[in-house]
Amino acid sequence: MPFEALFAPPALREAVSDEAWLRAMLEAERALAVAEARVGVIPQDAADAVEAACHGRFDATALAEEGRRVGNPVEPLVRALRGRAEHAHWGATSQDVLDTAAALVARDATGLIVEELDGLARACADLAERHRSTVMAARTLLQQAVPTTFGLKAASWLVGVVHARSRIAAARLPAQLGGAGGTLAAFGNRGLEVLRSYCEELELPEPVVPWHTRRLPLAELGAALAVAAGFVAKIGLDVALLAQTEVGEVREPPDGGSSTMPQKRNPVRSTLSRACAVRVSAAASVLLNTLPQEHERAAGGWQAEWDALSEALALTGGAASSMREALEGLEVDAERMRANIAGETLSEAQRFRIDAKQPQDYLGSSESFIERALQFYRA
Amino acid sequence: MPFEALFAPPALREAVSDEAWLRAMLEAERALAVAEARVGVIPQDAADAVEAACHGRFDATALAEEGRRVGNPVEPLVRALRGRAEHAHWGATSQDVLDTAAALVARDATGLIVEELDGLARACADLAERHRSTVMAARTLLQQAVPTTFGLKAASWLVGVVHARSRIAAARLPAQLGGAGGTLAAFGNRGLEVLRSYCEELELPEPVVPWHTRRLPLAELGAALAVAAGFVAKIGLDVALLAQTEVGEVREPPDGGSSTMPQKRNPVRSTLSRACAVRVSAAASVLLNTLPQEHERAAGGWQAEWDALSEALALTGGAASSMREALEGLEVDAERMRANIAGETLSEAQRFRIDAKQPQDYLGSSESFIERALQFYRA
C-alpha cells in the first residue's frame, strides 16, 4: 500500500510489519513447546528443538505467498518448522498461532501508541497551564459564541487524550490456544495446564475459554483505537481551523512548506492526523462487522482481521505522533486570539445582566475547569 | 422508517422515541432549574414555575419540525417553556439539554438492553449445563474438524454475552452543562456548584469538563452496543447454520412459518438478530466518524448522533431480544448432532496417538471449559 511512511512513524510501521507478525508467530510456537515440555506433554529435548527452530530465519513474504494456497500464513511456517523439529505446533491449530501473534503485535504496538498519547497529553497539559488566561472566542457551529480561554480548549483536549490513553492501555488481547476445535483435545486432560503455562510464558492474559470465534476483545481494541484516533483528529481539526489564514490564532511548527507557495504554513500534522483517523475508523468497522464468525473458525471474517488490526494500530499511532509534534511546537498568537473576538461576542453577558466590559470578565468557570482537567491528568 | 416493530421490542422502541427524547429534555430543563434554585442562581419560585412548565404537554413532532429552522429541537421547546416560566433554560445552551437528554435516554435504554442480555445469558448457561455431554462436530471454515460438545459452544456464547453485558452496564454518559461556550459563564463563579447539583438531581455522572465536542463516551457506548449486537449475531449465525435443512441439529421455537411453505421452520429470530447487528454496526460507525467535532459545537457531527444513538440502542436490544427468544425455546437434536459427525472427524486423534474410538473419547478440555464459563457467568 502506498506512502505508509507518510502516515505512521517508523517504529509503528515496524511493529505491524510482516516481519513483526512472523516474529510473533514464532514466539507463539516457541512458547507452546516450552509450555508443553513443562507440563510433560512433549519431551524437553523436543521442545529444545522447536525453540532452536523458532530462532531460524524465515521469509515473511514467501510464507504469505505460500499461505495463499491454504488461506493463512501459519501452515507453511509450521511445515518449515516441522522439517526442523517434529514436535513443532504440537496440538495447536493455525488460528492459535495467528491469534496469539495478534495479541503480541497488539501489545507491542499499543505500548508505542500509549507513549505517543503520553507525549500528546503532556503537550496538551502544557498548553492548558500556559494559556489559563489567554482569552479567545468559543465557537459553536463555526460562529463566535462567547469568550473562553485557549487553556480551556487545551484542557478539554487533555481530558480526551487521557481518557483515550487509559482505554488503550487497558485493552489486552488474551493468548489463544484451543487446538483444531477449541477443546485442546490433543492434550487429553492436560489441556488447561498447557494453556496456563503457555499464557505465563507469553505474559498474556488467559482466556476463560478459547476465543476463536468470540472476537469481542479484538473488536473492542479496534473501537478503542478508533475512538483515540477520532479524538486526536478533533484536536487536528481545531488546530487546522485556528490556523486558517483568516483566523491565524495558531501555527504548526515550521516545515509544512508548499511546493508552489513557500510562504504557506500548512497545518500538515493536523492534516495527517485527520487522514489517519478516517482510515482507523474504517479499520475498526472491519473488526466490528466481522464479529459474527461461523462456528469454531470463520470463513472470511477471521482472515479480514489481520490487516484491519495492523492498520488501526499503525495509524492511531500515526495520528497521535503527528498531533504530538504539532502541539509540542505549536505557535500560539494570544494577541490575535484577543483581537479576533467580535463585538457581539459579549452580548450574552448582557442578557444575564453580567457586567462584562471585556471578554476576560465573562469566563465563568474556565479556570476551575482547567484545574480539574490538570488534576484528572495527574491522577 | 419502515417496519421498526419487526426489529425492536416495544419497550425499546418507546425508550428511543421522539416522546422519550422530549421527556428527557424536559427532565434536563427541570433539573437545571432545581439545581439553580438550590445554589441560589435563580429564585425558588422561578424554579417552581419552570418545574410546572416542564410538566406541561408538548408535541414532539411539531418541535422537530419547528427545529428545522434552527437545527435542533431544543430552541422551540425553550421558547415554549419561557412563555410559561421566564427562567427556563437559564444559563444553558441547546446542546446542554440535548446531550443530557441523550444521557437519560441511553441510561433507560441500556437498562432494557441489559435485561435482554441477562435473559440471553441465562439461556446460554442453561444450554451449556444441559449439553455438557452432547457431542457434536466442531466446524472450522464450515468443515467438520474434530468433536466438541454443544455445551462448549453454548459456553462460549455465554462468555461473550456476559462480557458484552458488562461493557454496556458500565457505559454511562455524563450529564452536560456548559452554557453557550462551555464555560458556564452565565453563573459567574457559581458554575461548578450548579453543575454538581444538576448532576445529583439527574443522578448522572459529572464530567471533568463539559464534553460538548469531546464525544468519547458516546462513541464508546456506540462501540459497546455494536460489539454486543455483533456477538449476538454470531450466536444467530451459528443457530441459522445448525438449523439448515441438511444439518438439522437445532430448530428455533415454532412460529417462523413461511407464507408459501408452511412446512418450513425458518430461523426467524436469528435472522432478525443478524439484520439488527448490521445496522447497529453502521450506527456505531456514525458515532466513531463524527468524533472530530469543530471547536465548541460541531456543525453536522453533533446533529448526526441523535438517530445513530437511538438506532444503536433499539436494535441492540432487538438483537438480544430475538436471540433470547430463540435460545429459550431452542430445540436441540442431540441424536442428529451425534449422527452428523463424519468418519474422518476423528482422524486428528490418531495423529496425536489418542485412542478415540468414539467422538466422546476425544473431547479434551471441553467439560472443564464449560465449567470455567459457568463460573465466569456466576461471578
Place this chain on the structure above:
Amino acid sequence: MPFEALFAPPALREAVSDEAWLRAMLEAERALAVAEARVGVIPQDAADAVEAACHGRFDATALAEEGRRVGNPVEPLVRALRGRAEHAHWGATSQDVLDTAAALVARDATGLIVEELDGLARACADLAERHRSTVMAARTLLQQAVPTTFGLKAASWLVGVVHARSRIAAARLPAQLGGAGGTLAAFGNRGLEVLRSYCEELELPEPVVPWHTRRLPLAELGAALAVAAGFVAKIGLDVALLAQTEVGEVREPPDGGSSTMPQKRNPVRSTLSRACAVRVSAAASVLLNTLPQEHERAAGGWQAEWDALSEALALTGGAASSMREALEGLEVDAERMRANIAGETLSEAQRFRIDAKQPQDYLGSSESFIERALQFYRA
C-alpha cells in the same frame, strides 16, 4: 427514531414511511393479480377480487408487529388479503412483494430527490453566473493559496450536483418476481409471460433473472445516494467555512437564530446537510456490507436493507433540500471576499513571472471553466 422532521422534508419522510411501503406492497400484489389474469394463470374475477382487496385499509404498524413472528411484514398482509381474495399472492413469495415495493418506494423517492437536486443545481448555476468576476482566495489545507472567483467555486459545485443528479436519475431498481425459489415454478411454463406483464403493469424494469440475492442494483442506488449526499455536504462544508465569523464571506438566509445568542447567524442548513450525509454514508455501507446474501434468500442481509434504503433516500433528499434553501438565499459579501485576500496570495504569480498587481490579474482560466460548467449543466 427521534427528530426525523429536522432532517428530511415532509414529502420525503412520507415517501419512505410505513404507509408508503404498505401502499407499494399492495400495488405489487395488485399488479401481480392483474398480470396473472392477463396471462391466464388465474381467472379474471379472481384478479378483480384481489384488486378490490388491495384497495382495502390495513394498519402498517400492526403488520410490522405481526411480522416479527415470521421475519417480514408481507406474510401477515398476505394472510389478510387471502381472507378477502383467495388468489392473492398467487405463485409469489414475500420477497417478491417486498423487493418490488422497494423498487416503487425508491422510484418515488428518487423522483423527489432529483427535484431537490435540480433546484440545488439551479442555485449553483445562478451563483456561478452572478459571481464570474467576484474575486476571492482559493484555499488549500485551509490556507489561502492564490486568487480564484466565487463563480468558479459555485461552478465546481454545479458540476458535482449535475453529476450526482444524473446518477440518481439513472438508478432504477427492477421489479422482483421469482416465487419461492426464484424459478417461478408455480406458473409452469408461463413464468416469463407473467413476469413481463407484471413489470409492464408496474412500469418497472424487468430483471434478466430474479435478483433475490443479487443485490447490486440496491447497493448501487445506496452508493449513488451516498455520493450525492457526500458532495452536497462538501458544499455545506464550504458554506460553513465561508460563513465563519472571521471569514464572513457568505451568510445563510435568516432564521438560524441561536436560543441564547440571537445575534448569531448560524449556518443551519449546511449543518443539517452535513449531518444527513454522515448518516447516508452509513446507510449505504449497510447496503454494501449485505451484498453477500445466502443462496436464494438471505438470513439477515435482506432484512437489514429496508431501513437502510429508506434512510438513504430520506436523508439524501434532506441534504439536498437544506442546501438548496441555503444557496437560494445565500448572502454573498463580495467586498469581504476581496478584502480577505492576504498580501502573499499573489506571490505565486511572481514565481511564474506574471504581472499580477491585483488578484483579478491572476485568475487564469477561471472564467473559461465557469463557462464550461454552465454548458455542462445546460446539456
Place this chain on the structure above:
Amino acid sequence: MPFEALFAPPALREAVSDEAWLRAMLEAERALAVAEARVGVIPQDAADAVEAACHGRFDATALAEEGRRVGNPVEPLVRALRGRAEHAHWGATSQDVLDTAAALVARDATGLIVEELDGLARACADLAERHRSTVMAARTLLQQAVPTTFGLKAASWLVGVVHARSRIAAARLPAQLGGAGGTLAAFGNRGLEVLRSYCEELELPEPVVPWHTRRLPLAELGAALAVAAGFVAKIGLDVALLAQTEVGEVREPPDGGSSTMPQKRNPVRSTLSRACAVRVSAAASVLLNTLPQEHERAAGGWQAEWDALSEALALTGGAASSMREALEGLEVDAERMRANIAGETLSEAQRFRIDAKQPQDYLGSSESFIERALQFYRA
C-alpha cells in the same frame, strides 16, 4: 501491512505499490512538460530535460518518508526533479500530480480486475451451461424451499459478475490539472490548451473543471469496486455453504489442506474472497466519507484516499481472482445435490396443484432464465 500476498495476486499488488504510484507520478510530470512545450508554455528543450529527469531513478519509500514533512510525496519528488530540470512541475500543484497518478494507477489496476472478472464470468457461464438440468434445492433463510438447478444458481452469479464488470470497466478517473488553486493561473490564458494536451498525452478523460475537491469519480470507483467484491463474496458464501461437510454438493479444487487435519478440503478461495470483500467495503466507505472536502484542497480527506483506493483495487482483484480459481476447478456433485433434496421440498407444488412427482417436474422457468443469463453475458 501483513500478509498482503495472501489476498491479492502479484500483478495487482504491483499495480498499487509505492513503485507503481511513483511511476505514475513521473508519468504525470512528463506528460505535463510535453503538453506545455506543445502549447508553447515552456521551451521544448526544457520539456526534454524534464522528460529525461522523469526517466531517472527515485526511491519511493524515501520520498514517502520525506513527504511526511509536507504531507504528501510529490513535493520531495518535485524538488528532486527540479534539481535536474528547472521547468519540472511548471504551473502544477502536488495534487495535480497525485490525482493524475491515481487515475493512471486505477486505469491499470481496473484493467487487471476486469480480466479477473472476465475469467470469473466465463467460469460462471460454463457452470450455467453444464448444469442446466442439475437439480438441487433452492434455499431461503438457509432452509430448503423448492427445487431449482445449479445452472440457475450459476446463471444468477453470471449476471451479477457481468453487471459488476461493466461498471468497473466504465469507471474512469479523469486527469487532474488545476494549479495551486484550480484556475491554471500560471498558464495565463493558455490553461485550457495545456489541459487538453495533457489529457491527450496521458490518454485520460478531461474534466469539465478541476476536480480537486469534487471527488465523485473516486467515490464512485470505490463503490463500484465494493459492489463487485461484495457480489463476488456472495458467490464465495454460496460455495462455502454448499461445500459444508453436511451438504457436500461442491468442493473447491484441491490445495486447501489443513495443517492439522489433512483430510479437510477447506473452501480456501471462497474464504479469501469473503475476507477481501469486507475490507473493500471499508475502503470504499473511506472514499464515501471523505467526499466533503474543504475549499480547494482538503486537510485530511484527500490524504486518506491513497491507501483506500489502492486497497479497494488490490482486494477487489484478489476477491475476483480467488473466486475465479475456485469456480474454474469447482467439483460439482450432482448426485448429492439431488439426494439432498428433502421430501417436503415439493410440497409447494401440491399447493399450486402441479403434478410434480420429482423435483425436476417443478422447475418452472429455470431453463429459460439460464438462457436469458447466457444471452446477457454474450451481449
